[in-house]
Amino acid sequence: MSFLTPPPPIPEDKIVRAxxxxxxxxxEGLSGLCTALSARECGLDVLIVTASRGPVGRGGSVFAAYSKVLAExxxxxxxxxxxxxxELEGASFLPDQRKWYALLNNSEExxxxLTDILRAAGLDVVLEDGNRGDRDTPTWMPPCTHAFVGAGVTRAGVGITLAVxxxxxRFLALGGRVLRSAPARQLEKKGGRVTAVLAETAEGFVRAEAAKAVVLATGDFSANPEMMRAYCPQYAPNFTADGADYDIGFNTxxxxxxxxxxxMALWAGAAWQRTWPAAAMIQGSRLGSNLPYGSHRGLRVNIRGERYCNEDMNGAYTALTTLREPKGRAFAIxxxxxARDIRWRAHGGQRDGPDDTPENVLKKWADQVAAGTLKTADTLPELLEKLGLPASTLDTIEHYNAICREGKDPDFHKSPAYLQEIREAPFYGGELNDIRFFTVLGGPRTDAALRVCDADDEPIPGLYCVGSMVGDMYANYYNFRIPGQNYGACLTFGYLLGRSLAK
Ligand SMILES: Cc1cc2nc3c(=O)[nH]c(=O)nc-3n(C[C@H](O)[C@H](O)[C@H](O)COP(=O)(O)OP(=O)(O)OC[C@H]3O[C@@H](n4cnc5c(N)ncnc54)[C@H](O)[C@@H]3O)c2cc1C
Structure with a gap:
């Protein structure tokens, strides 16, 4: 792994100022900003060094276990x-429980x-709708997702750019400083302690010296093919961005x-997290989904026309199960x-907003047909032909319909609530191929105090990290059951770290 070899030190004559x-x-994503502002509010002198031209964010669903907004x-x-x-069990108990429970215990505060800060800035904090229903199913989500609206943004879950x-x-108003368009290239250590960051600017390198702490908050490593092959090999081929854009926003x-x-942490002596592979955040197709974070819960078949799963799962699981089928392809029919048999909630809606009406749902399908992402036909054989599925799929549909009429699924034991017959024309079908590879979570070994640690689990003095790069926070996959969990962790750990550095 050649990336583990540290580069030669930057010569002194290339450093133009300190x-x-x-x-x-x-x-300068959410985690970096929360850390910086929290520390600044406690009186620390804080400098943000960022490669981006300004604050960065994407999406905007943010978890908190409870809040004044939920109470209101x-x-x-x-x-x-x-x-x-x-959730811990689903992740094989691999995540560091100290961090998982710290998120649960401190996210409200x-x-x-954050709510006070955003309201003072004229923004509103709302509750984003999630998957409801039986809390024992793998689709249920706790009603804990916060979102930010204002300044023209009305949809829940896309307002993080307003927040950052x-x-x-506020950070600048309190006397905080930001050095922009300045990618950090190396850390400096003195007597075993990390004391400075060397950042590259148009004028030359700047030595940013830290009396107390350097906090790394540089996001993920999904656009580094070599690191992906080493730490998240299964999905390395799917992450194709070249990583050249430090301002990258809503990249799907x-x-x-x-x-x-x-x-930089590894070169400074950090160990990699214990969890392997690193957890990828993969969003599956929402085609024909009646849930905000769901996927189609009627009939799914693979390219052989065979039903292959209990369809009661959310989008992330849909992506993973689809990718495991022949040729990584699957369809919903x-x-x-x-449109009438089941209750519909749209993605991006607010928690107390109305249901989507059957008329609106039918209109959305018509739009998708026009866009070519959905096929429709008056007969099932015609539909199967349009989808390129074998004629034997008709047997699967007949069998599925019999199960629906019976109200009992002997094959995959799906809840009767989601057994709707494929009964009335026009019929619809589409490929569940809208799989979006968002990001990969994990990084250097990190303790519960967010100190970056070496192979003996000893903290490297002066070095901390927050955000997507925190080690051993996730395992297996990011499953979206706690939607906005990562931004919730960026907020909570950034806030806590800023406070604790001031102590
Ligand atoms: C399309 C999409 C939607 C998403 N929506 C959500 C959502 O709604 N909720 C959620 O929880 N998560 C969401 N995510 C995941 C989201 O990206 C992370 O939760 C979040 O961005 C992590 O924040 P961060 O502060 O760790 O890093 P980032 O927000 O990625 O910020 C990293 C910062 O580091 C800077 N940087 C990078 N390299 C250097 C360097 N060498 N020197 C200096 N600065 C550097 C960058 O320019 C940037 O300012 C989404 C991801 C995608 C792709």
């Missing part, structure tokens, strides 16, 4: 103990802190950054009656 601060935060909307505090344990801008404004095309913070 900046000094108590804390140097590297990266009349939601009781959910008991998440069992759910949290189930952090969200209330407001955070930066496969990857974000090159893991430069991770590499339903009838016009599906």
């Amino acid at each position: 900046e000094r601060a108590d804390v140097v935060v590297v990266g 909307h009349g939601f009781e505090r959910e008991d998440l103990d069992r759910f949290w344990l189930q 952090a969200m209330d802190w 801008k407001a955070l930066e404004e 095309g496969g990857g974000l950054y090159r893991g430069e913070g991770h590499l 339903w009838g016009a009656n599906y």
Whole structure:
């Protein structure tokens, strides 16, 4: 793994000036900004060094276990103990539980802190709709997703750019400093302690010296093919971004950054996290889904026309199961009656907003037909032909319809609530191929105090990390059951770290 070899030190004559601060935060996404502002509010002198031209964000679903916003909307505090344990179990108990429970225990305080800041900036914090229903199914989500609206943004879950801008404004107003368009290239150590960051600017290298801490917050490593092959090999071929854009926003095309913070930590003596492979965040197709974070819960078949799963799963699981079928392909098939037979909630809606009406659902399908992502036909054989599925799929549909009429699924034991016959023309079908490779989570070994650690689990003095790059926070896959979990962790750990550095 050639990337593990540190580059030669940057010569002194290339360093044009020095900046000094108590804390140097590297990266200006949500995690970096929360850390910087939290520390600044506690009186520390903080410098953000970022490769981007300004604050960066994408999406905008943010988890908090409870909040004043939830209370204002009349939601009781959910008991998440069992759910949290189930999520840990689903991740084979590989994540560091100290961090998982720190998120559960502290996200309310952090969200209330952020809410006050955003409201003062004229923004609104709302509750994003999630998957409802039986909390024992693998689609249920706790009603804990917060989103930011204002300044022309009305859809829930896409307002993070508003939040990071407001955070930066407050940070600057309190006397914080930002060095922009300045990618950090190396860390400097003195007497075993990380003391400075060398950042490349148009005028030359700047030595950003940190009296207390350097906090790495440089996002992910999904656009570094070599690191992907080493730490997340299964999905390495799917992450194809070249990592050249430090301002990358809502990229759904496969990857974000090159893991430069991770590499600097490794060169400074950090060990890689224990969890292998690193957890990928993969969003599956929402075609024909009646849930905001769901996928089609009627009939799914593979290219052989065979049903292959209990369809009651959310989008992330849909992506993973689809990729395991022959040629990585799968299809959803339903009838016009599906629009009326089941309750519809749209993605991007607010928690207390109305259901999607059957008329609107039919209109969306018509739009998708026009866009070519969905096929329709008056007969099932005709539909199968359009989808390129074998005629034997008709047997699968007949068998599935018999199961639906019976209200009992002997094959995959799907809940009767999701057994809707494919009954009324026009019939619809489409390929579940809209799989989006968002990001990869994990990085240097990180303890619960967010200190970056070496192979003996000893903290490297002066070095911390937050955000997507925190080690051993996730395992297996990011499953979207706690939607906005990562931004929730960026917020909570950034807020906590800023406070703790000031102590
Ligand atoms: C399409 C899409 C939608 C998403 N939506 C959500 C969502 O709604 N909720 C959620 O929880 N997660 C979402 N995610 C995941 C999201 O990307 C992360 O949760 C979040 O961005 C992590 O924040 P961060 O602060 O760790 O890093 P980032 O937001 O990625 O910020 C990294 C910062 O580091 C800077 N940087 C990089 N390299 C260097 C360097 N060498 N020197 C200095 N600075 C550097 C970057 O320019 C940037 O400023 C989404 C991802 C994608 C792709």
